[in-house]
Amino acid sequence: MKQPIGIILAGGQATRMGGGDKGLLRLGDTTIIDHVIARLDPQVDHIALNANGDPSRFDLGLPVIADTIDGFAGPLSGVLAGLDYAASRDATHIVTAAADTPFFPCDLVPMLLLAAEESATGMALAASPSGRQPTFGLWPVALRDDLRTALEGGLRKVVQWTSRHDARMAEFPDDTAFFNVNTPDDLAAAQGML
Structure with a gap:
């Protein structure tokens, strides 16, 4: 398999932050999304x-x-947009990461690829002690038409769709790696975590 294409999901409405793009908020000397890019790009x-x-x-x-x-339509709509983009570039998979989660693991992709080897479809999601982290996943382009049909039929829950397709879990031991910035208090906490 070729290296997957990275898709940063920034399509949320940020209602708890008062609207706007959470990824563009300052975190240290740069923005949250700059931290996400720095972790995902390699x-x-x-x-x-x-x-x-x-x-x-x-x-x-x-x-x-x-x-x-x-x-x-929620994060699955962003996954579908990423799968359509990847299909136009003859890629087989994408990896998604949330634009508001600046500390996710630097070994996210290798761990997802390893977990996906056990899946009949090549799909994997990140998980931590607090549960699944459904915006962090490895998604096969081959399932994009199935996902489009599911979304057009009203499905919005990531877990419902991924369970249908033998998604495996890549287990990460640290919940703080998936800390996401949803509120002004979360942003203050993220500043402290730097």
Whole structure:
């Protein structure tokens, strides 16, 4: 398998943060999304950003791809956009990471690839002691039409769809690696974690 394409999921509505793009908030000397890029870039072929609205607000030098399902369909819609993007580049898999989770493991992709070897479909999700981390996953491009059909049929739960396709878990021992910034208090905590 070729290295997967990295897709940063930034299509959320950030309602608990008051709206806007959480990834563009300052964290230390840079932004949250800059931390995400720095962790993901060495692990993947290249990176694209899944975000809706005006792409010019992101000055990151990355392709920006919008959801292909109308309305706010949640993270699976971003996964589908990433799978469509990857299919146009003859890639076999994507890896997703959330734009608001700056401390995720530096061995995310190798661990997902290892877990996916046990899956009949080549799908894996990250998991930590607190449970599944469904925005961090390895997704096979071959399942994109199935995902599109599921989303068009109203499915929104990551676990429901991935359970149908033999997704395996890549276990990570540290919950703090998947700390995500949802509120102003979370942002203050992330500053302290730096």
